[in-house]
Amino acid sequence: MRLTMVGTGYVGLVTGVCFSNTGNHVICLDVDAGKIEKLNKGVCPIYEPGLTELMERNVAAGRLEFTTDKSKAYRDADMIFICVGTPSDERGHTDLKYVHGAADDIADVLKSLGPKQTPKVIVMKSTVPVGTTLAVRDRIRARVGPEIPFRVADNPEFLKEGAAIDDFNKPDRVVVGVEDEATGNAFKDLYDPFVRNGHPIYLMDILSAEMVKYASNNFLATKISFINEMANLCEAYGADINRVREGMCSDKRIGNAFLYPGLGYGGSCFPKDTLACIMMGETRGLSVSVSKAVHDTNQKQRDRFFDKIQGHFKSQGGLSGKTLAFWGIAFKPRTDDIREAPALTLMRKALGYGALVRGFDPVANENARRELGSGPVILEDMYEAAKGADALVISTDWDEFKSPDFGRLAQIMRGKVIFDGRNLYRRGQLGEKGFWYYSVGRAPVKPA
Numbered sequence: 001m002r003l004t005m006v007g008t009g010y011v012g013l014v015t016g017v018c019f020s021n022t023g024n025h026v027i028c029l030d031v032d033a034g035k036i037e038k039l040n041k042g043v044c045p046i047y048e049p050g051l052t053e054l055m056e057r058n059v060a061a062g063r064l065e066f067t068t069d070k071s072k073a074y075r076d077a078d079m080i081f082i083c084v085g086t087p088s089d090e091r092g093h094t095d096l097k098y099v100h101g102a103a104d105d106i107a108d109v110l111k112s113l114g115p116k117q118t119p120k121v122i123v124m125k126s127t128v129p130v131g132t133t134l135a136v137r138d139r140i141r142a143r144v145g146p147e148i149p150f151r152v153a154d155n156p157e158f159l160k161e162g163a164a165i166d167d168f169n170k171p172d173r174v175v176v177g178v179e180d181e182a183t184g185n186a187f188k189d190l191y192d193p194f195v196r197n198g199h200p201i202y203l204m205d206i207l208s209a210e211m212v213k214y215a216s217n218n219f220l221a222t223k224i225s226f227i228n229e230m231a232n233l234c235e236a237y238g239a240d241i242n243r244v245r246e247g248m249c250s251d252k253r254i255g256n257a258f259l260y261p262g263l264g265y266g267g268s269c270f271p272k273d274t275l276a277c278i279m280m281g282e283t284r285g286l287s288v289s290v291s292k293a294v295h296d297t298n299q300k301q302r303d304r305f306f307d308k309i310q311g312h313f314k315s316q317g318g319l320s321g322k323t324l325a326f327w328g329i330a331f332k333p334r335t336d337d338i339r340e341a342p343a344l345t346l347m348r349k350a351l352g353y354g355a356l357v358r359g360f361d362p363v364a365n366e367n368a369r370r371e372l373g374s375g376p377v378i379l380e381d382m383y384e385a386a387k388g389a390d391a392l393v394i395s396t397d398w399d400e401f402k403s404p405d406f407g408r409l410a411q412i413m414r415g416k417v418i419f420d421g422r423n424l425y426r427r428g429q430l431g432e433k434g435f436w437y438y439s440v441g442r443a444p445v446k447p448a
């Protein structure tokens with residue numbers, strides 16, 4: 001099949017590369033000329049394990065191309081996947097300007113091809129409020145007139161950054177919303193190589209497919225806010241959330257996925273998708289109190305953690321002039337994505353209180369410098385970042401932070417204080433090594 005990906009972000013690029021890898025011819029289009037220039041030089045603009053190698057292989061085989069040329073990208077495509085961003089605006093509503101921009105571009109090319117063309121399938125892969133795909137269909141129809149044939153579908157994406165290739169190649173399920181059987185069959189053919197493990201392709205109506213994505217993300221966000229609320233109760237009553245987690249999660253009905261306490265969720269999906277559910281509910285006059293509580297709990301989780309940092313330094317004149325080192329800036333490990341990352345919130349707050357901020361992330365340093373400007377000092381080595389710090393904050397659970405050289409840290413840091421937002425360490429271990437240790441849902445530890 002000839003496929004076009006609109007947008008070469010985390011979803012568009014991974015989807016395009018993986019579809020080309022099963023033999024399809026894929027054109028990846030982006031309006032960002034800088035990204036396309038990089039891609040055409042063989043440089044992957046995002047960090048995603050395994051992506052560069054797969055990209056190189058399929059470019060070399062002549063199955064994968066990158067362009068800013070809309071006409072070239074849309075002209076010969078059988079299916080066009082809209083994979084552009086759908087961020088929240090300042091009121092929490094989904095901003096559809098990129099989706100509409102892409103739809104208008106597609107419509108203009110369809111119109112230029114005339115009524116005799118084979119109908120292309122325009123697929124919404126971006127996460128969009130329920131009803132958007134059909135509204136986009138109507139928008140395109142209004143722009144091209146009644147004669148031009150095309151079909152629409154919704155195919156939400158469930159990949160996780162950091163494990164995106166694996167998730168795409170071996171999806172738990174594929175969800176597709178269609179209006180007709182022929183389009184459904186085209187999707188069965190396209191995804192067949194990805195579901196040989198027996199995992200299902202669910203064909204359904206478009207509105208339900210759009211809702212599956214929100215329901216899934218909102219549920220995962222709920223699990224995170226729930227366990228963080230339990231962690232806060234543990235702190236208040238002297239229980240240990242790690243023990244509680246073990247006891248609770250061994251119940252098969254509960255399970256242990258997505259039930260890790262920490263700094264709350266970040267990234268480009270959960271925060272905006274939870275807000276979108278709230279907005280969809282309010283638009284129809286529905287009570288969406290669970291979604292609201294999930295969102296509020298998540299916002300407060302970062303504040304609570306920052307309160308711990310401030311609380312420790314209160315008797316030492318507050319944070320002004322203190323140096324805080326942050327390990328981890330990406331919103332989660334194995335990605336360079338810093339959108340809505342808890343580390344950014346904590347760093348900005350610390351700077352606001354007059355602290356000096358140092359930071360290190362294995363792959364997100366460049367994005368952090370771009371986002372935060374000259375406020376914090378971003379360093380290329382985790383120990384360099386910790387040098388001279390009054391406290392170390394663990395803000396992302398990268399593997400390399402899990403067993404650090406505590407002896408070295410004790411020597412290079414000015415203060416021996418660790419604020420662990422990811423519960424990476426054993427409490428006893430840190431006290432014995434002479435550190436103050438604060439984590440989430442567990443009592444703080446004093447140096448032994």
Ligand SMILES: NC(=O)c1ccc[n+]([C@@H]2O[C@H](COP(=O)([O-])OP(=O)(O)OC[C@H]3O[C@@H](n4cnc5c(N)ncnc54)[C@H](O)[C@@H]3O)[C@@H](O)[C@H]2O)c1
Pocket residue numbers: 006007008009010011012029030031032035083084085086098101102105125126127128157158159160161268269
């Ligand atoms: N990032 C994830 O992990 C993830 C997972 C599942 C679903 N999603 C959803 O997928 C969508 C895309 O997310 P993302 O993280 O890949 O976004 P992104 O911001 O990384 O990439 C979007 C790209 O689209 C490009 N673009 C914008 N308008 C365009 C146009 N008219 N023509 C061509 N390109 C255009 C932008 O330049 C950008 O490169 C969102 O709706 C998101 O909610 C994301």
